[in-house]
Amino acid sequence: xxxxxxxxxxxxxxMVGILLVGCTTTGEGGQxxxxxxxxxxxxxxTSKDGTTREMEGNLYLEGLPIVKEKETFTxxxxxxxxxxxxxxxxxxxxxxxxxxxxxxxxxxIPSTGWQEKINIMFASGQLPDAIATGISAxxxxxxxxxxxPVGDYIDRYAPHVSEVYNTYPEIKTMLEQEDGxxxxxxxxxxxxxNDTTSGVLFLNKQWLDNLGLEVPTTVEEYYxxxxxxxxxxxxxxxxxxxxxxxxxxxxxxxxxxxxxxxxGIKDGTDHIMIEDGKVEFAPAKPEYYEALKYYNQLAKEExxxxxxFSQTQQQYYSKGQQMVVGxxxxxxxYFAVGEQNDSQYIALPPLKSSVSEPLWDGQKEKFxxxxxxxxxxxxxxNPEALIRWFDYVNSDFSTKMEWYFxxxxxxxxxxxxxGDYWYLNNLPEGVSKGEYRYTTSAGPHGPMFITLDELxxxxxxxxxxxxQRSSYIDMLEPxxxxxxxxxxxxxxxxxxxxxxxxxxxxxxxxxFVAQAVLSGIDDAKWQExxxxxEKLNVGRYLELQQASYDRINK
Numbered sequence: 001x002x003x004x005x006x007x008x009x010x011x012x013x014x015m016v017g018i019l020l021v022g023c024t025t026t027g028e029g030g031q032x033x034x035x036x037x038x039x040x041x042x043x044x045x046t047s048k049d050g051t052t053r054e055m056e057g058n059l060y061l062e063g064l065p066i067v068k069e070k071e072t073f074t075x076x077x078x079x080x081x082x083x084x085x086x087x088x089x090x091x092x093x094x095x096x097x098x099x100x101x102x103x104x105x106x107x108x109i110p111s112t113g114w115q116e117k118i119n120i121m122f123a124s125g126q127l128p129d130a131i132a133t134g135i136s137a138x139x140x141x142x143x144x145x146x147x148x149p150v151g152d153y154i155d156r157y158a159p160h161v162s163e164v165y166n167t168y169p170e171i172k173t174m175l176e177q178e179d180g181x182x183x184x185x186x187x188x189x190x191x192x193x194n195d196t197t198s199g200v201l202f203l204n205k206q207w208l209d210n211l212g213l214e215v216p217t218t219v220e221e222y223y224x225x226x227x228x229x230x231x232x233x234x235x236x237x238x239x240x241x242x243x244x245x246x247x248x249x250x251x252x253x254x255x256x257x258x259x260x261x262x263x264g265i266k267d268g269t270d271h272i273m274i275e276d277g278k279v280e281f282a283p284a285k286p287e288y289y290e291a292l293k294y295y296n297q298l299a300k301e302e303x304x305x306x307x308x309f310s311q312t313q314q315q316y317y318s319k320g321q322q323m324v325v326g327x328x329x330x331x332x333x334y335f336a337v338g339e340q341n342d343s344q345y346i347a348l349p350p351l352k353s354s355v356s357e358p359l360w361d362g363q364k365e366k367f368x369x370x371x372x373x374x375x376x377x378x379x380x381x382n383p384e385a386l387i388r389w390f391d392y393v394n395s396d397f398s399t400k401m402e403w404y405f406x407x408x409x410x411x412x413x414x415x416x417x418x419g420d421y422w423y424l425n426n427l428p429e430g431v432s433k434g435e436y437r438y439t440t441s442a443g444p445h446g447p448m449f450i451t452l453d454e455l456x457x458x459x460x461x462x463x464x465x466x467x468q469r470s471s472y473i474d475m476l477e478p479x480x481x482x483x484x485x486x487x488x489x490x491x492x493x494x495x496x497x498x499x500x501x502x503x504x505x506x507x508x509x510x511x512f513v514a515q516a517v518l519s520g521i522d523d524a525k526w527q528e529x530x531x532x533x534e535k536l537n538v539g540r541y542l543e544l545q546q547a548s549y550d551r552i553n554k
Contacts, residue, residue, distance in 0.1 A: 067102060131375050150376055189455060200332075204345055227301065243324050247305065250313055260282075264359055277553070279485075287356050403441055406437055
């Protein structure tokens with residue numbers, strides 16, 4: 001790379017010599033060339049030590065600082081509720097200004113109502129220079145005329161970003177609009193292994209031992225265990241207060257739909273499954289019906305928490321910490337039952353059934369990037385400089401991590417030679433991890449993208465909870481579906497039609513599932529359900545989803 005830069009400088013000097021007729025002195029050691037690139041006049045500045053740098057106006061084309069005279073830009077960003085200080089005082093922000101000579105004025109907006117406020121900005125035309133932390137696909141597609149097509153600038157002004165997009169061409173596919181142009185940068189992380197699935201099914205091993213029971217491996221055995229939990233006072237308090245199985249529909253890691261995996265069903269908010277390249281509607285499959293009948297049986301016998309579809313996360317945790325719950329869904333068990341009770345619970349792989357091979361709602365190397373993560377608006381007078389600033393943030397792993405997790409040696413550290421890194425817990429006394437992270441860094445809302453190659457260098461060190469979570473992923477990963485849908489931008493018409501269909505379908509499915517589990521389901525009600533799906537135009541919805549899948553996998 002240094003050789004290429006040296007050759008570039010030599011070539012530039014030769015060109016300047018050829019064009020001396022059009023050259024004028026610009027001050028101490030400076031020369032101005034008449035050549036132009038990208039419609040802007042290119043000059044060459046020579047410093048007192050004899051080094052030269054190409055410029056376009058006030059912008060240096062490489063190296064630091066990015067601009068000769070300080071420039072200021074405004075960026076809208078989510079202000080995290082745990083942050084105890086403003087963006088201007090985050091160490092990574094201060095360092096970026098010192099290095100680049102670019103000052104950012106941050107418009108911090110609460111996460112509640114974030115997208116609505118962004119929509120108002122677009123509607124009014126009162127826009128910042130850029131918007132970070134991610135905005136919806138429909139918001140981007142609707143407002144393309146108000147955005148800079150950053151893809152036109154990447155090769156010239158963002159070499160580090162360009163290298164990443166060329167290494168991972170699927171990112172370009174996910175960023176391209178219908179016109180073939182790119183109007184946004186990918187942010188966050190390529191993948192998050194600990195989040196390849198959300199919840200895990202836990203079971204109280206102490207209760208099993210108290211009752212002399214074996215760990216269940218099938219849905220039939222699980223039923224017998226739950227029945228024993230209900231009837232035989234496994235917590236030994238003399239009260240009939242046990243809740244054999246609980247869940248919380250209001251919390252992402254504890255939702256009922258994960259329990260459908262034993263019947264070969266994956267059911268997320270889009271309600272689709274992909275099998276052999278074909279997009280199918282999960283709530284219309286016969287296996288779904290069998291699952292609903294099974295869980296209705298649990299509900300009728302009060303083996304299933306009847307408040308699961310309505311209770312808050314706080315109510316869910318309250319039950320867990322009273323040690324009356326025998327089995328539950330959660331990210332890690334201590335969240336629900338507390339540190340003191342954590343060791344009583346074991347994680348279960350997907351239970352087997354006679355209906356289908358079991359699976360679990362997860363995704364290997366799940367893509368975690370936000371394809372609407374960072375956009376530059378037409379309000380920006382010098383997009384080239386802001387694109388160079390974004391490239392600076394993404395120029396090396398250490399800089400990315402300072403934006404992502406804060407200063408080195410508090411929540412993270414790394415080996416500079418190998419690139420291996422690991423998490424730490426060197427927090428100041430009296431400060432929680434969340435408070436420290438979001439006070440000193442932008443977290444996932446920052447203008448950076450951590451690649452798969454970088455994520456592969458992560459090492460687990462002195463992190464018992466991390467090791468615990470990793471062991472659960474190891475157990476569940478073999479059961480993740482083989483085929484999944486990546487997100488991509490589509491035309492405004494398709495985006496809006498798909499979104500409108502999905503909202504109506506999802507609202508209906510939520511109500512139908514709760515009613516089927518709590519009140520019962522039979523052949524007649526299942527047929528009514530299938531008829532309702534036709535009226536909701538599920539066929540058209542699947543057609544749109546299939547077209548999206550085919551475009552991604554062409």
